Amino acid sequence: xxxxxxxAPSPTGHLHIGGARTAIYNWAFARHHGGVFVLxxxxxxxxxxxxxxxxxxxxxxxxxxxxWDEGPDTGGDFGPYYQTQRADTYEPALEHMKANGxxxxxxxSSETLEARRDTARAKGGFxxxxxxxxxxxxxxxxxxxxxxxxxxxxxxxxxxxxDIIVNDLIRGETRFPGDAMDDFILMRTDGTATYxxxxxxxxxxxxxxxxxxxxxxxxxxxxxxxxxxxxxxPVPAFAHMSMIFGADGKRLSKRHGATSLESYxxxxxxxxxxxxxxxxxxxxxxxxxxxFDRETLVREFDLSRVSTSPxxxxxxxxxxxxxxxxxxxxxxxxxxxMAPWLEHAGFVTAADFAASREWFLKLVPLVAERIKHFDEIxxxxxxxxxxxxxEPSVREKVLEKDGAAAALSAALEALAAVxxxxxxxxxxxxxxxxxxxxxxxxxxxxxxxxxxxTTVSLPLFESLELLGKERTLARIAAALQMAxx
RNA sequence: GGCCCGUUCGUCUAGCGGUUUAGGACACCGCCCUCUCAAGGCGGAGAUCACGGGUUCGAAUCCCGUACGGGCUACCA
Numbered sequence: 001x002x003x004x005x006x007x008a009p010s011p012t013g014h015l016h017i018g019g020a021r022t023a024i025y026n027w028a029f030a031r032h033h034g035g036v037f038v039l040x041x042x043x044x045x046x047x048x049x050x051x052x053x054x055x056x057x058x059x060x061x062x063x064x065x066x067x068w069d070e071g072p073d074t075g076g077d078f079g080p081y082y083q084t085q086r087a088d089t090y091e092p093a094l095e096h097m098k099a100n101g102x103x104x105x106x107x108x109s110s111e112t113l114e115a116r117r118d119t120a121r122a123k124g125g126f127x128x129x130x131x132x133x134x135x136x137x138x139x140x141x142x143x144x145x146x147x148x149x150x151x152x153x154x155x156x157x158x159x160x161x162x163d164i165i166v167n168d169l170i171r172g173e174t175r176f177p178g179d180a181m182d183d184f185i186l187m188r189t190d191g192t193a194t195y196x197x198x199x200x201x202x203x204x205x206x207x208x209x210x211x212x213x214x215x216x217x218x219x220x221x222x223x224x225x226x227x228x229x230x231x232x233x234p235v236p237a238f239a240h241m242s243m244i245f246g247a248d249g250k251r252l253s254k255r256h257g258a259t260s261l262e263s264y265x266x267x268x269x270x271x272x273x274x275x276x277x278x279x280x281x282x283x284x285x286x287x288x289x290x291x292f293d294r295e296t297l298v299r300e301f302d303l304s305r306v307s308t309s310p311x312x313x314x315x316x317x318x319x320x321x322x323x324x325x326x327x328x329x330x331x332x333x334x335x336x337x338m339a340p341w342l343e344h345a346g347f348v349t350a351a352d353f354a355a356s357r358e359w360f361l362k363l364v365p366l367v368a369e370r371i372k373h374f375d376e377i378x379x380x381x382x383x384x385x386x387x388x389x390x391e392p393s394v395r396e397k398v399l400e401k402d403g404a405a406a407a408l409s410a411a412l413e414a415l416a417a418v419x420x421x422x423x424x425x426x427x428x429x430x431x432x433x434x435x436x437x438x439x440x441x442x443x444x445x446x447x448x449x450x451x452x453x454t455t456v457s458l459p460l461f462e463s464l465e466l467l468g469k470e471r472t473l474a475r476i477a478a479a480l481q482m483a484x485x
Numbered sequence: 486g487g488c489c490c491g492u493u494c495g496u497c498u499a500g501c502g503g504u505u506u507a508g509g510a511c512a513c514c515g516c517c518c519u520c521u522c523a524a525g526g527c528g529g530a531g532a533u534c535a536c537g538g539g540u541u542c543g544a545a546u547c548c549c550g551u552a553c554g555g556g557c558u559a560c561c562a
Binding site (some may be wrong): 012175216220221255281290307316318441448 | 561562
C-alpha cells in the first residue's frame, strides 16, 4: 500500500517553527517510503484565514526545500486541497452515520449544555455531553427537525465500544477509557462540520494512511477513531510528536522571539540549516550525527526514533549550525547569497557584483567564518564601502596611545613602497615594530582602527588589499593627523 | 475536576535489563594557534538518569504510586 501523508496548516498566520517541523517529518516519512506527500489548507476558520497567509506558507515550505505531490497549487486526484471546498463531502458522510445509527440530532441549547457541564464538573468525573437527546425516538426527533427546531448532529459513541486503543507509532499503545468518550458534535446548527469530523472525513476521502501531527491532537485521536468506525472507514496509523517549547517550558510563542520560518529567512539563515536543526528537534539519526543533508534525512528518517518528550527551542544551537553551513558554502554560492544583503545595506548594486566578482570572491573566506547568519554581514564589511568614523573612545585608547603615531607614520611609509597584495602588505607592516620599537599589537591595532574605524575587524592584511592602496594610505594619513593632534 | 502524554548534563539527545567510570552535539571554562574578532585543534567542568516503592542475581532501561510540566475536556482548529 502506498504511504499517503499530509500536512494541513491553517492559514491563520505564517508558517511556524512547530508547523515547519511537522511538515518536515511528514515529508521525510513520505519520501523515505516512496509515498505521497499531500498539502491541504485547513482554512475553515474564515475569520482569520487569508490568501496571503496561504501564499506565505507555501513560500516557506518551498524555501525549506520541501515539495508536495498533491496540493492547492499542484492539484491531484484527491482534491480539492482547500478544506473549505470539501464541505459537500461532509453531508454524505453524516448521512452514512445517520443511516447506521451513529449520528443523532441534539436540541440542547448552548446555555443548558454549559450549565450541565458546570455542575458535572463540580461533582467531579465525566463532564461530557449527558446524551439527553440520544434518548429521543427518531420519529419524534425527525418531527422536531421538520418543525424547524435548531439542532446539531452528534456522534453516537457505541455503549459497548470499550476502551479505545491507539497504537501510536511514536508513543506505543495508548488506551482511552470508552466510558469517558463524549458524544461530541459533528455538525453545527449552521450546518458546518466541526474540526474532529471534518478532518476525519478529509483524511479518509484523501486516502491518508498515516497521520503524523503534534501531540496536542493525541487526545482528539480516540474521538476521531470512533468517527472512522462510524463511517466504516479504515483507521489510519497515528504518530504524535511532542511539541516545541520555549526556554521557560511553555509552548513556543511570539514572546520567545521569532517563531515564523519567514523571519529566519529574513535574518539570513539558510534553509539547509533550518531543515537540519528542525529535524533534530525531537528526532535523532543515531545520537551522534548532528550535521546531515536532506538526502540523509530522507534515507534515515524513522518514526521510531522520534522523541516522546517536548523539545526546547535553542537559538544558540541553531546559530552554531547555521554558521557551520555558512562555512561549508562554496565561494560562488556565498557571493550570490550575500549580494542581496549588501545591496540592501546600500553598499553596492547588482551591477557592482557582476563587475567585481573576483574582488567579492576574495572577501568570502574573510567573512564566512565570522557570521552566524547573513544579516550580520553588513557591519563587518561596511569599512570597504563607506568611510569609517572613529569613536572618540577608540581614538583615545588606540590612536593616542604611546607609539601609535610613530607606528602609523612608519606604516604609511612602508605601505607606500609595496604592491598591494596580502603577502607584501604583511611584510611591509611587520617591519613597523622593528623600525619604530612599537609593539606589534599596538602598531597593528593603530592601523586597524585607522582603516576600519574599529578595534575588531576582518583580518587586517587581507582587508587592506581589498580596500586598495589609495584608500588605505589616505585613511592612515587621516588617522595620523588625529594621533598627533 | 476528569481523561491522556511527558520527565537522562543549562539545552538537543544516545541509551531499549548486564558491554556505562551514563556517550555525542550546542552553550560554558582552560590551553594552543594568532594582527583584533572569529574559525580550528586539544583538554575540562557539567546528569545521585524527577522522586518513592517494587520486580530481578542485576534497572536510566520493566511495573505501581507521587510530584512537576504539557495537552484535551468548545456549536475553535
